[in-house]
Amino acid sequence: MAAILKAENLRVEFRSREAAQGTKVALRGLNLEVNAGEVFGYLGPNGAGKTTTMNVLLGFVQPTSGAASLFGIDVRQPIARQRIGYLPELTYYYKFLSAEELLRFYSTLFGLSRLEADRRIDELLKLVELEHARKRPIRTYSKGMQQRAGLAQALINNPDLLVLDEPTSGLDPLGRMKVRQIIQRLKGEGKTVFFSSHELGEVETVCDRVGIIHQGELKVVGPISEIRQPRHANLEQAFLEIIGFETQSAS
Amino acid sequence: MKTILAVAGVVIKELYRRKDFYVLFIVTMLICLIMASVRIFNDDKIIRYLKELCLLLVWVSSLVIAITTTARQIPAERENRTLLPLLAKPVTRTQLLLGKFLGCWLACGIALVCFYLFFGALAASREHQWPLLNYFQAASLHWFMLGIVIAMVLLGSLVFAAPSSNSTICFVVVGGILLLGRHLDSVALTLPEPVRSVFLIIYYSIPHLEFFDVRDLIIHDWPLIHWGYYGLALIYGIGYMVVFLTGASLVFRRQSVN
């Protein structure tokens, strides 16, 4: 299978004035490959480097060393982002626009024709259940509605690769289930999904493969069954052990 | 190009959905109308003081709109994290900057049209004449001056972190150039050597915004500016816009956004 998302030996250091201790290493030589058509779950505790990985993949942050590519194109070239959809964590959008205007704006950036954009916008607003609020400014949306608008925005160009940073955060159980359904549907359509999450349960249900990152290093990669089997019956315990936390039951 | 226009469209939408512009316009109108109602020696044909006041308000308002809106653009995108989904689209940072620039510039252009229409109506109400070409020259030069200011503020918004400090600095710089720019070389000659060179370097490198300030010609009914020099001034303005935007693009390309 072809790797459509690839990170080689990524190292990211933050040299900021805020980091009083000098440089802060967010990623230490990360190697990662996501293949076409799979759903990849990216796990790790807070501050492990998940968002940073995605930031590098989308060209927001220049890696100190190493390289990253999407569809075989270096991420520094904007064309690499033509076929991807991205949902940032903590989504905020132009508050003075309505969901419809927002989606139309993004569709223009992808060069969609008016007709195609109209069709796509209707379809997506129905998918994320924001049809009733399509003309309202985003300022008036609830957190979950904003998150759903973000998901719609990530899908506007019918992308082949989706990069989702904690797509279910801020959603109620029903909303989470719907996001899971959307991910599964996309997988059915042959799309690739790369997403980070803290919800091990949902990762277990939708992911083909999982990677666990801790302190900027990828600890394990593989199908869930592989990660689970040699150690414990349950992903949570495996996760905790990999990140070096001794559970009470283990001791 | 489509991308740049789309980004510009969002900027313009934001501006007319906010209330700043309307407030400034109405305040300008009110002050002018109040001043117009003051009778001086029972002569209702006196107009130039009113033209001057109105133009002064238009200039101040336009600078306020241009500087505050532009200074807000990129920092707001960062703060609200809208920069992330935006740059995740096939948009280069240069395109984003150009879109922001064009949006602010066009928005200011729309505002200027409103202001100058009001000004023309006010002047015509007493003078009974419409020197359309003169107004066109004045408004277009004004607009190009705002273009330089917007490009400069955009660069500033990438260099200085806080939008408020950027706005303040830009206000001081623009005001300083408009008031003193023409005389900096004369001032330099009165100063001792190391400072003199600094002043001269500043004099030769700043954009001379005062070229674009032809209010005196409008107020006092001077004949048109020679079109050749008018064209040169526009080219001069575009030159500085390109310089500032290139600088901004170079700075922005090195910055990480997260």
Place this chain on the structure above:
Amino acid sequence: MSGPRIQIWFLILLLVVCFALACPLQSRFVAWPGSRANGDVFAITLGESRKLFANEFFVKADSYYHSGFYPTIFDDNRAFKTAHMAEDTGAVNSQNHGEEESFMGPPRNWIDAFGRHFMPDRHTHLDEGGASGDLSGSEGVREILPWLKLSADLDPQNVQNYIVTAYWLRQRMHQPKTAQEVLLEGLHENPGSCDILFELGRLYAESDHDTNRAVNVWMAGLHNWRPVKGTEDEVAANNFIYEKLATQMGAEQADVGNWQAAIQWFEKAKAVSKTPDGLQQMIELLQQHHSIKPKP
């Protein structure tokens, strides 16, 4: 429903209380000796600094008189030391010398040269049609009036304001009545001012053709005149107005055939004049006249 309504009533009540309180407080405040409220609005907001502003606006009026073609503090303003709009009234001692057109000097560099295409570039006066050169528009001099009015409001002690305003109202805008009001107001602010009395006399003589009244006013001016001790300019300005008053009196006396008195006035004028030659000629002319037709 009742919540907001109560709040609105409460607000109205508060407003009423504020107004009610304001009335007694206001009268107290005005009575208080340190209050600035006794002056006009400028006195309240600007205090003593208003004289500076007043001068600024006076200069502004002169810049309007030139349709914006005016030197800045960085230019050579020797030809603009005395406002031309005041100089042209003939009632102010002029200190101008040098070129009026070229106060900016030759272009210093290409920036300066280029910038001059975007500025007023000819020396014109509003009473002569201004920038458009259209002589029928000599009433355009009205445009200097707002600034003069503002200047006079800020600094009522500057007598030039009243003279200039009245002169142009009378000369180009054919409003002698308004001009007279301006001068009388000036006189009210500056009792006995020789300069204002001089201009008032001219107004009576030239617009009202009331020579007797004019002579009375001029006499009052001469009566009020005192030599001053001060800078050269102050002395010159003071002497200038005496010369003007005396010359006017001489001319009036000559008109009614009082040669002797006329010559006396001209002699007095000559004594303080900076340019006595013209007066000397006048005196000689009169003396010849006098010798041909001796007084009976």
